[in-house]
Structures are given as C-alpha cells and as structure tokens.
Amino acid sequence: MMTPMTTDERFGELRRAHLFAELTDEQLGMLARGMHEIALEAGQTLFRHGEPAERFFFLREGLVKLFRLGPDGSEKIIEIIKPGETFAEAVMFMGLKGRYPVNAEAVSDARLWTFNQKNFLEMLRQAPDIAFGLLASMSRRLHMLVNQIESLTLQNATYRLVTYLLEHIPSGVKTSPEIQLTTPKSVIASRLAIQPETLSRILARLRQGGLIEVDGPRITIRDVSALRRLVQTPEGG
Amino acid sequence: MMTPMTTDERFGELRRAHLFAELTDEQLGMLARGMHEIALEAGQTLFRHGEPAERFFFLREGLVKLFRLGPDGSEKIIEIIKPGETFAEAVMFMGLKGRYPVNAEAVSDARLWTFNQKNFLEMLRQAPDIAFGLLASMSRRLHMLVNQIESLTLQNATYRLVTYLLEHIPSGVKTSPEIQLTTPKSVIASRLAIQPETLSRILARLRQGGLIEVDGPRITIRDVSALRRLVQTPEGG
C-alpha cells in the first residue's frame, strides 16, 4: 500500500499536462471525480486500434507507445508518450461511436489515470473555456503530425535521425552536449520509420565522420554545427 | 461584374463545410460579417510556410494544394483542398503568434472566402457550441494524418496508389467503375509521395495484370475485388 495522495498533490501532477495546466481548482475537482488509476506492466496492452474509445489517459509514470500494425505485423510507432502527457483525448470528440485510431502498449511498467468520455464531455459543456485549451493542444498535435509526414517523405533516414538527435540536445549546453537515450534504440528506430540495423549503421557512419561519439545509450555530439549543416535547408523554407 | 448573392445562397454555400454545417443562421451571420472574398489564378500563392497565420479559408471554386518544400525544393503535397472545404482553421488556435505550417497555392483558378482570426475567436467565445464542432472536425483530421503516416511507412507505393483508387470509386457503381482523375497525375503522385514516373509504372503494371484500363485521366477498374485483395491486411488490423 502506498500513502494516499493529497488533493493538492494530485492537482499539481495533473497540471503538468498542457491540457489541464490552465484549469482552476474547481474544474480540476470536477475532472478528478471521474478519474481512475490503473497500472500496466511492460508489454501490456492498454487499448487496440479499432476498439470503442470510451476513455482517455494521463501518464504518471513509465513509457507508453502508440503504434499501428502493418499487414505483415510490423509496427510503426506514431508517438511515444512520456510521463505528464495526456493521450487519446482527441478521440473523445468523435462521439460515442469513436474508435481508437492506434494501439497503445506500455514500453515499461506504467501508472496512469483514466478519464471517462461522458464525464469529460459533460465537464466541457459546463466549462467551455477548457475547450479552447483543447483546441490549441490539438492544433499543436496536428502540426507535429504534418511535420512527421514531411520528414518521412521529403527526407531520408539520416536526416530524420540527425533531426531527432538535435531535438534531444539538453538546452543550455554549449560544447559537446551529451544525449542520454531514454528509450531502447529499437523503439527510436520505429519512431523514425527505419530498421534497427539502419539506425545502427547511420550512427556508425556519423561516428566515423567524427560528428558524434556513441557509448551505448549515451551519445556525445562532437560537432553540433556540422550536424546542423547536414540537415540544413538551402532555402529558408 | 457578377450578380450579387443573396444571404441565403451564401449561408447554403458555407454550410457545405463540415465546420459550419451545424451553425444557426444567426451564428453564420456573425461569421459572414468578417468574411472577405478573394480570387487566385492558377499557380498563385495564398500563403507560405512560416508566415503569421491571421486568416483561414473556405474554398468556393477551384483547387488548392497544401504542401511542404524539402531542402532541394521538391514538394510534398499534404492535402488537396476541394470546393466546399475549409483549411488552416486549426492554426487559428495557436494564438496570435501562430504561423502557417504549410504552403498553400492554387492549382487551378480559385475563388475563396477568408476569415479573420480575431473575429473568429471572438465569435467562438460568444457561441461555444461551435467549438465542439471544431473539436470533432479537428480530431477527424488528426486521424486522417495518422492514417497517412501509416500508409507512408507501413505500405509501399502500389498499396498507396491502389488505396487511392479504391477511395475514389464513385459510390453506387457495381461493375467496372470508372474514375475520372480531376487533378494532374503529377499532383496525385506528390500526394502519394512517389515520383510521376513511378506512378506511371504502377498504372502500367496494373494494366498489364488486367486489373484496370487507363485512358488518359480516365481509369476503368476491371477487377475491383482483385484490387481489394492487393491491399487486404491478412489480419483484422
């Protein structure tokens, strides 16, 4: 048994999510009434593509991947959910017949809060301001997807990996920043729509070129500007 | 000079858009107050990727493509807008600092109505019900993008083209449906993220296999079920 959380602690944790950050205590209270906690073990499935979508989720601990399966069973990870993020909330607006467009599975042991669709819509109706936050967060997600489509079609594997690395440089570091990969390389590969072998080969090539150093899950960037140049668009774009 | 439209005609046209379909006359009236008409010639640019997003659009006539440019200037068409559709409305919620995530250009001569961001947000604040329609339409678009990502990564060029064909079969036709391509093949190729040459080759291959007949922009499907089988997923998915 773990010590029960105070209401304040719960509210603080919920506010980590973009979606809830702007809510008043009262609104969070309404939200929390319909909230349930669940735990998943690594590898456990949360929901499957095509299932009726009756709940959405807030990830407290662990890692969850959202993915689609191809005809041959190969999986493409659409998004990796990290603690403090909500997911599947967009589906709530497809109405009662809405279905999850992806599969969700815990990558590592995870703890989540779940929210019931009906309660949530009801709350929105009473506090329409929240809808604006939702609209903003959805349009952000929309743009992310557009960016993904661009990089999947306009750019090659090296470009995608280098972009991924550059995006994960800890801020504030000037020289030789070090990136600690928090997810297995195979997961990153799927996220970038390449095979683990190819990921490995590209890292090797960058290493040989003196741009980076690789030590297991720790990657040190030797030459940030050279990496930037690799993915630079000639035009402003 | 063209004959001026009656208010009723305008409302009827606006309601063709998902986004506006559910609005009352009064709400449409508010919307129409901030509306302006513009015309574009084929090839003319409406807005560019990165520009401040102050307006969104309703396409009345013609064809508009939304696309991104790669480092080498190659373009990937994200979406082809057809008459009766709205676009760029999601960006309105990124706040005053929002910027268009794509380029927009008229494929053929086009007429549009434009809506100012500030007016629109103001109206939403007074009629929060509309926000729910918006949320639904955005989550639909979100799902479409997820589907695109899947087909770009999990499936090959033939799969994408066949899926495109199947989606464009006029409804109600049983035997040998005929598809009239309304956009140049090169545009379709970009939409499917393949080269025009590849598109041409795949069509040739399908033709040799007796699955379709091609006569310029007119494609006759000889064997619908064979096409369906081509893209069938072994599992339910």
Next chain:
DNA sequence: CGACCGCCTTGACCTTGGTCAAGACCCTCC
C-alpha cells in the same frame, strides 16, 4: 501546317534502405 510546350510514358541505371545471418556485448540469474 508545323514548331513548340506540357505532360506522360518507357527504359537503363543507381542509391537507399530492408532482409537475413552471424556474432559482439552486456546483464541477470543460477
């Protein structure tokens, strides 16, 4: 009518990244 232009098609070749297979490395557990 014939030159020209845009769009599509076809062919030859090449690059990228996927597949298959073998082994390296590392960690845990007995």
Next chain:
DNA sequence: GGAGGGTCTTGACCAAGGTCAAGGCGGTCG
C-alpha cells in the same frame, strides 16, 4: 564464474523506387 537471453552491431545481398534521359502524344499558337 558461466550459461543464457536480450539488444546492438556488422556484413553480404537484394528489391523498391528514384534519377536521368529519350521519346510519344495531344494541345495551342503563329
């Protein structure tokens, strides 16, 4: 310490699709 398992790496090979180049097939315009 050693066996076993998961993950990552490396190599050899292959297939899909991109690139380059040439030509066909209407259209339009002078």
